[in-house]
Amino acid sequence: MKHLLGVDQLTREELERILIRATSFAEVGRRDIKKVPTLRGRTIVNLFYEASTRTLSSFELAAKRLSADVVSVKSAGSSVDKGESLKDTVATLSAYDPAAIVIRSPHAGAAGLVARWTEASVINAGDGKHEHPTQALLDVFTLRQRLDSLEGANIWIVGDVLHSRVARSCLLAFRKLGAKVTVCGPPTLIPRGIESLGVEVSYDLDGLGDADVVYALRMQRERMTESFVPSLREYASHYQIDSRRLGPRQLLMHPGPVNRGIELSPEVIDSPQSLITAQVESGLVVRMAILYELLAGSDRARPERGPAPADTPTIGQPA
Amino acid sequence: MNVSANGASKGAEAPRLISRPGPPANLIVRGARLVDPRTKLDATRDLVVRDGEIAELAEPGGAPEIEGAEVVDGEGLLALPAFIDPHVHLRVPGQEHKEDLETGTRSAAAGGYCAVIAMANTAPPIDSAAVLGSVRDRAEREASIPVGFVANVTRAMGGAELTEMAELREVGAIGFSDDGLPIANARVLRRALQYQRLAGGVIALHEEDPDLSAGGVMHEGDVSAALGMAGVPSVSESTLIARDCSLALYEDAPIHVQHLSARTSVEEIARAKAAGVRVTCEATPHHLTLTEDAVRSLDPRFKMNPPLRAEDDRQALIEGLGDGTIDCVATDHAPHAAEEKEVPFEEAAWGVTGLETAFAALYSELVLPGVLPLELLIERMTCGGEPFGIEPPRLEKGALANITLIDPELSWTVGEEGYESRSYNNCFGGRELTGRVLMTVAAGCVAFRQRSFAMGVAP
Numbered sequence: 110m111k112h113l114l115g116v117d118q119l120t121r122e123e124l125e126r127i128l129i130r131a132t133s134f135a136e137v138g139r140r141d142i143k144k145v146p147t148l149r150g151r152t153i154v155n156l157f158y159e160a161s162t163r164t165l166s167s168f169e170l171a172a173k174r175l176s177a178d179v180v181s182v183k184s185a186g187s188s189v190d191k192g193e194s195l196k197d198t199v200a201t202l203s204a205y206d207p208a209a210i211v212i213r214s215p216h217a218g219a220a221g222l223v224a225r226w227t228e229a230s231v232i233n234a235g236d237g238k239h240e241h242p243t244q245a246l247l248d249v250f251t252l253r254q255r256l257d258s259l260e261g262a263n264i265w266i267v268g269d270v271l272h273s274r275v276a277r278s279c280l281l282a283f284r285k286l287g288a289k290v291t292v293c294g295p296p297t298l299i300p301r302g303i304e305s306l307g308v309e310v311s312y313d314l315d316g317l318g319d320a321d322v323v324y325a326l327r328m329q330r331e332r333m334t335e336s337f338v339p340s341l342r343e344y345a346s347h348y349q350i351d352s353r354r355l356g357p358r359q360l361l362m363h364p365g366p367v368n369r370g371i372e373l374s375p376e377v378i379d380s381p382q383s384l385i386t387a388q389v390e391s392g393l394v395v396r397m398a399i400l401y402e403l404l405a406g407s408d409r410a411r412p413e414r415g416p417a418p419a420d421t422p423t424i425g426q427p428a
Numbered sequence: 429m430n431v432s433a434n435g436a437s438k439g440a441e442a443p444r445l446i447s448r449p450g451p452p453a454n455l456i457v458r459g460a461r462l463v464d465p466r467t468k469l470d471a472t473r474d475l476v477v478r479d480g481e482i483a484e485l486a487e488p489g490g491a492p493e494i495e496g497a498e499v500v501d502g503e504g505l506l507a508l509p510a511f512i513d514p515h516v517h518l519r520v521p522g523q524e525h526k527e528d529l530e531t532g533t534r535s536a537a538a539g540g541y542c543a544v545i546a547m548a549n550t551a552p553p554i555d556s557a558a559v560l561g562s563v564r565d566r567a568e569r570e571a572s573i574p575v576g577f578v579a580n581v582t583r584a585m586g587g588a589e590l591t592e593m594a595e596l597r598e599v600g601a602i603g604f605s606d607d608g609l610p611i612a613n614a615r616v617l618r619r620a621l622q623y624q625r626l627a628g629g630v631i632a633l634h635e636e637d638p639d640l641s642a643g644g645v646m647h648e649g650d651v652s653a654a655l656g657m658a659g660v661p662s663v664s665e666s667t668l669i670a671r672d673c674s675l676a677l678y679e680d681a682p683i684h685v686q687h688l689s690a691r692t693s694v695e696e697i698a699r700a701k702a703a704g705v706r707v708t709c710e711a712t713p714h715h716l717t718l719t720e721d722a723v724r725s726l727d728p729r730f731k732m733n734p735p736l737r738a739e740d741d742r743q744a745l746i747e748g749l750g751d752g753t754i755d756c757v758a759t760d761h762a763p764h765a766a767e768e769k770e771v772p773f774e775e776a777a778w779g780v781t782g783l784e785t786a787f788a789a790l791y792s793e794l795v796l797p798g799v800l801p802l803e804l805l806i807e808r809m810t811c812g813g814e815p816f817g818i819e820p821p822r823l824e825k826g827a828l829a830n831i832t833l834i835d836p837e838l839s840w841t842v843g844e845e846g847y848e849s850r851s852y853n854n855c856f857g858g859r860e861l862t863g864r865v866l867m868t869v870a871a872g873c874v875a876f877r878q879r880s881f882a883m884g885v886a887p
C-alpha cells in the first residue's frame with residue numbers, strides 16, 4: 110500500500126492487516142512509555158483545509174508516538190480563497206520531502222489529486238462528502254473489540270447519509286467485512302442510488318430492533334434551512350436514538366461531535382452500550398497502524414534516503 | 429428552408445457566417461470513397477475541386493488535369509461533406525487564454541468541420557451590437573473556417589431584460605442563446621419568443637432548472653451516491669424542456685434545445701415534435717459515448733454541464749439520434765486552461781473540448797461496432813446549421829467545396845498534446861480512437877491538412 114485514499118480501493122486483506130497492526134499498537138498504548146522509534150527522522154505533513162479536532166489531534170499524536178516529525182498546516186478557507194492552488198501548496202510542502210501527507214479537504218477527490226502530485230504517501234483524512242477511510246477503519250477496529258466478527262452482523266446507519274463521508278466509508282468497510290447494512294434517515298437525506306452500494310434503505314426506525322449495531326450520524330443544523338427536514342424537533346421525534354429505541358444488547362456508535370438531544374438522547378450517550386469514547390481511543394492506534402502500514406509496512410520498499418530504523422518490527426522497543 | 433447559401437434570410441442583411449478570405453482551392457482527390465447521404469452518393473470517384481467549387485465527381489482515373497492543382501491519393505480514404513457544429517465556445521472576447529478565433533477554427537477544421545456556431549457566454553458576453561461587431565471583425569481576420577455568432581437573449585445573460593435582438597440580427601447574429609445558463613424566468617423567455625417574430629433567428633436553449641440542479645456537479649444517480657457528490661437530476665433538464673416546448677407551441681416560435689443528456693429529455697422532445705412544436709435539438713459526442721461511470725475516477729476532465737448520465741440515458745440518446753428525434757451532433761467544445769482543471773472535481777471548470785475528436789469518437793464507438801450506420805452519422809454531423817438557417821454541404825457538381833477527407837483505418841491513442849485547440853481538456857484522453865481527419869476544405873479553401881499527410885508520407 111502506498112496511499113490510503115478510500116475504503117473503496119482497500120482489499121479485505123489490507124483492511125485486516127491494518128486492524129491486526131492496530132491491535133499490537135493498542136498494547137504499546139498501555140505501557141508507561143508510549144513511544145516507538147519506527148518513523149524516526151521521517152516527516153509527516155497534516156494538511157487540513159477544514160476544521161477538525163479529533164482527526165487532526167489523533168493524527169498528530171499517532172505520528173509523534175511513532176517518533177516522526179510532524180508539521181500541521183491548517184487553512185480556514187479553501188485553496189482557491191487563499192489564492193494558492195492545491196497543486197502549488199502540495200509542491201511547496203513536498204519540498205520538505207515528507208514521508209506522508211495527511212489531507213482533509215472540503216472537496217471530493219482532493220486526496221487522489223494530491224497523490225498524483227507528490228512522491229509522499231497520501232492519507233485521506235476526509236475529502237468532501239466522499240470518504241473518510243481512517244474513521245471507518247477505527248470504527249471497524251472498535252466494533253471488532255466487542256463483536257469477534259462483523260460477518261453477518263446487522264448494522265444500521267441512521268441520519269444524514271446524503272452529506273456524510275463517514276456513512277459512505279463505514280458502509281463500504283462494514284460490507285467488505287461481511288456485515289449487512291441498512292441506511293436509515295429522512296428520504297430527503299438518503300442519496301438516490303445508494304442501494305447500488307449493496308445496502309438496504311429504510312425511512313423509519315421500525316426495523317431497528319433487528320440491528321446488532323446502531324451507528325448514528327451527526328445532524329447538522331443548516332440542513333433545516335435547506336429544506337431537507339422541516340425542523341430538528343420533527344427529525345428527533347422520528348430518528349433520535351433514545352433508550353426507548355435502543356435495546357440492551359445493541360451497540361451504539363457515533364463519529365462525533367454529538368448533538369446531544371438531537372440524533373442521540375443524553376442517556377444513551379453515557380449508556381454501557383455506547384462505544385463513542387472507545388471510538389476516540391481507537392482513532393489513535395488505528396492511525397498509528399495506518400502510518401506504519403504505509404511507511405514501514407512489510408510490503409513497502411524502504412526509501413533510499415533517510416535513516417532506516419530497524420528492519421525487524423520495532424513495536425515495543427521504547428524510543 | 430428559405431435561405432441563401434450564406435444563411436442570410438434577406439439580401440440586405442449582413443452575412444451570418446464570417447471567415448478570413450483565403451485562396452480558392454484547386455484539388456484533385458483520386459479514388460476516394462465519396463459518401464453523401466443527401467445526394468444518395470456512395471461510390472469511389474475522383475473528386476475535382478476547381479476555384480473552390482466541386483467541378484466534377486469523375487469515374488476513377490477520369491479526373492482532368494488542372495494546372496497547379498494539388499493531387500491527393502484518396503485510396504482507402506473517405507471523402508465526406510464537411511461537418512457543421514451548432515455549438516462551440518471560442519472564448520472571444522475575454523478568455524483568449526482558453527481559446528481564440530484562430531485556434532478554435534483551426535481545431536474545428538482539424539476535426540473535419542467547415543462551419544461552427546459560436547456561443548455568446550464570453551467575457552463580456554455578446555449582448556450588444558458593438559461586441560458582436562467586434563468579434564465578427566476579428567473573425568474576418570482570424571477564422572480559418574466560417575463562424576456564425578449567436579448573441580445573447582438577455583442582457584449580460586442576466587435572464588431579466590431582452591437584448592436588442594432586432595439590431596443584433598441586423599449586425600449578423602445567426603441566432604440567440606444564453607447558453608451556459610438557462611432562461612429561468614418563463615415570462616422572459618415568452619417575451620423573447622414573441623419578439624423573435626420581429627427579429628428572426630432561432631433561440632437556442634440551455635435547459636436546466638437552476639433550483640433542481642443547484643449545487644450539483646455530476647449526474648444524480650448510483651455514482652453520485654457512491655462518491656458523495658451533489659447530483660444534477662435528469663429532471664432538471666427535462667422539466668425545463670417541457671416548459672419551453674409548451675411556450676414555443678403557444679407562441680408558434682422556433683427553438684433549438686442544446687445538448688440533450690437524459691432519456692426523459694429525449695421523450696419530452698419526441699412528444700413535442702409529435703405535437704407540432706417547432707423544436708430541434710442536439711446531442712454531444714461525449715453524452716453519446718460516455719456515462720457517469722467515467723466520473724468514478726474523479727477526474728475533472730469528465731466534468732461538464734449537462735453531466736454524463738446513466739447508460740440508459742446514453743442508449744436513449746443513441747436511439748433518438750437514430751430515429752431523428754435528435755436532429756444533429758454538437759460538440760459543445762468548451763476549452764479550459766490546465767489550471768482550471770487541475771483542481772478537485774467540485775471546483776473544476778465545466779466543459780470539455782471535442783472538435784478534434786468528435787468524428788473519431790462517434791465513428792469508433794457507434795459506427796464501427798454497428799450501432800449506427802455511417803450515413804446516419806454523416807447526416808447528423810452535417811446538419812447542425814439547419815436550425816440557424818445554414819444548409820448542410822453537399823458533394824455535388826457546382827457546390828461550394830466543403831469537404832473532409834478521413835482515413836477510416838487510422839487509429840491513435842488520444843493524448844494531451846498535438847491539439848490545434850489552445851486547450852486539451854478532452855474527455856477521450858487515453859482512449860484509442862479510429863477515423864482521423866486528414867484534410868478539410870471549408871467554404872472553398874483548404875482549412876486543414878495533417879502535416880505527415882501533406883508531406884506525402886503515408887500516415
